[in-house]
Amino acid sequence: MVNKEISTGDQNSWTASDKIHTDLLAAKVSVYNPCNFKCTGPIQPYDVSDPIDFLVISARKDSSLGQFVFPKSILIKHKILSNKGEGGKRAIRIYPPWDTPTSLQAQKTQTWQLKYFLNIPVNEPIDISRANVLYDLE
Template identity: 55%
Template sequence: MSTLPQAFITAKGLIYDLLDLSCSDPLLEKESSDYAACTFSLNNHNILFRSAKITPTKTGQFVTLWKRNNQGPIAPFDDADIFDFVVVCAQNKDYFGQFIFPKSILLQKGILTDINREGKRAFRVYPNWDKPTSKQAQKTQDWQLNHFYAFSKTASNEKMLLEIQDLLD
């Protein structure tokens, strides 16, 4: 049996179990294991799960989001793929949070492929503790924070947990 990614274990303990969400066993994706890639169902929603990585020279965290197509090369996920949310964990030594992106927002932002454009195989996320300086990164952070849930080690997470529960019910 493969070891579950630490980001998944943390998310399950901090969120899914506390909210008593029905969570299937994750199916690990071997090729993207560096990003804790797995799929599972959460309250009957199909989830693509990733953990973002801190990079040494740029603000934000980097995450891959691709599939291997039938011909062999990798390709972005598309609007026909069966999932409801992409969950991306972001963390550093002091903070932990999750982006819970509905499929529709990733289509709207060009991260998923649709009939009009090819999506992205990777992208950068900007949790609320990061302070990007470029205008493009700030613009990206603005829309991403609408889907971000930061966990506090010192304050109550009740309001945030209720928001997640509403989203996934």
């Protein structure tokens, strides 16, 4: 894993002494900054009032790669989003198809999560029909 130092360009950036994974740095630059999300204070869950349609989480292990594309309605149903600052999850575990969870709760979580998983195969085309459904493009 490659780490990079974060510059301290403004009050909402990490300090120069903090190290962060390249993917997180890319997310900050690509998502947080343009959306004016602030990277300060304690971690808090996304709220139902936040202007999001999906939560997309990429997962990778060895040559396996994919994305979970969770629509807002599912995040509400599974109490991942807070409502007016109440409840919600500050973090969630994801269980891609290559994981074999052992606990019953993790297996149940994987079952509902896989309905929103898009496999990104190596050297093969992505299932565009599935991507269109998950990203609500049809």
